[in-house]
Structures are given as C-alpha cells and as structure tokens.
C-alpha cells in the first residue's frame with residue numbers, strides 16, 4: 412500500500428503522523444511511504460532523514476492526497492483537506508467528530524473510510540490511541556494552569572505549591588481517567604492541594620490507592636462540584652464519554668461561585684468541552700476570560716511538545732496502522748478493537764456513539 416504523510420496544518424501543530432522510525436517500519440513491511448516536504452520539520456526531522464529510510468518526498472500535500480491509498484495524520488482534516496479525500500482511500504488520524512458536524516459531513520461526502528484514533532479500543536477496555544496524548548495533555552494541563560495563574564498572565568497570582576507558611580493552590584480535576592490522573596500527579600508534584608472527581612466508584616478506589624492520601628477523591632455530582640470550585644485556583648476538565656460530546660459540568664452560572672481570576676483548563680475541549688463557557692482556542696491565543704474566570708481551551712495541547720508527542724503517538728498507532736496497510740479496511744472487520752475506530756465509511760457514520768451524538 413502507498414501510505415501518505417501530509418504536513419499538519421492546524422494552528423501551531425508541530426507533530427507528524429509518521430516519524431522516520433515509524434515510516435521505516437511500514438517500508439520494512441513491504442509498503443511505500445510518501446511524505447510531504449517539511450512534514451517532520453516540527454520535530455527537527457528533515458526530508459533527508461525520510462529519504463534515507465526509503466520514503467519518497469513530494470512537494471505538495473495535494474500530491475500526497477491524490478496518490479496515497481492511506482493517509483496517516485495527527486489532527487482532524489481541515490476543510491481544504493476534506494475535499495482532497497476520496498472513496499477507496501483510508502484516513503487514519505484523530506477526528507473528534509461528535510462536536511463537529513461540518514467535518515462529519517465533509518468526510519461523508521468525500522467517500523473516504525476514516526478511522527479515528529480516539530475511538531479505537533483495547534483489550535482492557537481503554538482507548539490505546541488516545542491514552543498517550545491524554546498522558547501528555549494531562550501533564551501539560553498543570554503547566555498551563557500554573558502559567559495562567561500568574562498575575563502577569565491575568566491570573567490570581569497564586570504559586571502552585573505555596574511556600575512555608577502560605578497555603579498552596581487548590582487544584583480540582585474533573586474526570587479521573589488518563590488525563591485526570593496525570594494532571595493530579597503533576598499537581599501533587601508541585602505541592603498543590605488536589606481533589607479528583609469521577610462517576611466511577613471503582614476508578615475512585617484505584618485513585619485513592621494510587622495517591623495514598625495525597626489526593627482527595629470525590630464522587631462527581633453537580634452539588635459536589637459546586638462545593639469544590641468555590642475555593643479552587645485551577646479546575647481541570649478531563650471527563651470523557653467515548654464518542655460523545657462532553658457533559659457541561661460547570662455552567663456559566665456556576666462561574667459566579669468561583670474566585671475571581673481563577674483558571675479553568677478544559678482538556679476535554681476536543682469533545683466540545685466540559686465547561687459551558689468553553690470554546691476551542693489555539694496555542695497562539697490559548698486563554699480568554701468569561702465573568703472574571705480565565706479559560707484555557709487548546710484543542711491540540713500535545714502539539715506544543717511534538718517530539719515527545721509524535722513518538723508517543725506513533726508507538727501506539729503503529730500496530731493498527733500496519734494492520735490497515737497490510738489488509739486494507741478489512742482489518743477493521745478482523746480486529747474487534749480496531750472496528751470501533753471506523754467512524755466514516757461509504758458516506759455514512761458507522762460508529763454508533765458518534766452517530767447518536769451527531770443526531771444522525
């Protein structure tokens with residue numbers, strides 16, 4: 412199969428769909444790899460490194476889209492990319508279709524078979540192609556929150572860990588999955604006072620065990636969230652209902668309970684966000700303010716650390732990508748974990764949760 416890698420074009424997105432090392436694995440398995448010139452520049456991998464492992468470099472994304480049997484990307488295709496996709500072609504990337512009907516329609520009209528990283532499952536029931544980027548985003552969320560808390564950035568002026576004699580910041584993490592756990596780890600590491608919320612009692616038990624009393628666990632209801640956000644300095648949104656839009660756990664009215672110039676970091680923004688007042692922002696302009704509360708809602712947080720992220724993502728996607736390259740779309744029929752990854756096929760949304768969320 413001819414596997415194509417266009418350069419990412421989302422705002423400040425520096426990751427690449429295939430690192431030279433990953434491309435080499437495809438070539439080793441008998442496939443050919445076509446790379447747009449400069450696709451690896453965000454991770455300091457030049458065209459020569461791709462050529463050295465046997466990839467072909469082409470000048471334009473158009474040529475990659477026109478010739479490749481399968482496109483491997485990182486972020487969802489942008490409008491000028493949808494129109495270049497076609498029937499019989501496979502697209503393997505993050506899609507996050509539930510909150511994005513325009514993209515869903517664009518992909519349906521193109522006829523492409525699109526597999527979304529974020530809905531591929533694993534034997535343990537987790538989301539193995541989302542997990543590595545959730546680990547990155549969870550860890551970054553605390554850096555983002557700490558940065559936004561500084562007065563020169565518009566925040567309250569609280570130091571995460573406090574100092575002897577002065578209380579540390581209070582961090583509330585909504586959702587105790589991959590993002591939430593990594594956020595809690597970083598916040599604990601900086602010395603913050605941390606509370607983590609989930610609806611799953613087994614998960615809260617695991618978290619309680621994991622943090623050995625250093626993090627308080629709480630069952631997530633509107634009432635408990637209202638209590639917790641009153642004295643929070645940073646609230647991290649890290650919930651996920653796979654394939655669906657995120658529930659709005661903090662409404663605009665609830666912002667009135669919060670301390671002036673405290674910070675919301677909505678990592679769940681790629682699924683529409685779990686704060687009512689969230690809208691997606693970019694690395695260029697990551698924050699905005701509503702009712703005195705700073706919002707950070709960057710939808711591609713891992714793009715800011717592309718070296719770590721491209722390798723972490725590539726490690727996880729490689730076996731599934733190779734299966735698709737080897738067997739084509741039939742790989743989805745053969746692998747029960749890859750099957751839910753198929754979101755769009757023959758002009759239809761074929762993942763039930765995604766279709767339901769879109770109202771299709």
Ligand SMILES: NC(=O)C1=CN([C@@H]2O[C@H](COP(=O)(O)OP(=O)(O)OC[C@H]3O[C@@H](n4cnc5c(N)ncnc54)[C@H](O)[C@@H]3O)[C@@H](O)[C@H]2O)C=CC1
Pocket residue numbers: 529541542544545546548585586587588589590591608609610611614631649650651652657658660677678679680681682709710711712713
């Ligand atoms: N903005 C960005 O750059 C990135 C965003 N993400 C997003 O972060 C979100 C979280 O991802 P993961 O941690 O991997 O998901 P996960 O599935 O590991 O964890 C989600 C957790 O939310 C919990 N949950 C569901 N409803 C809840 C509620 N009402 N209250 C409290 N907890 C609730 C679930 O029980 C689960 O433990 C996803 O939307 C994902 O797409 C992930 C990576 C990068």
Ligand SMILES: CC(=O)C(=O)O
Pocket residue numbers: 486505541544545681710711712713714
């Ligand atoms: C998960 C996701 O949307 C990202 O890594 O950008």
Ligand SMILES: [Mg+2]
Pocket residue numbers: 683684685686687689
């Ligand atoms: Mg929303």
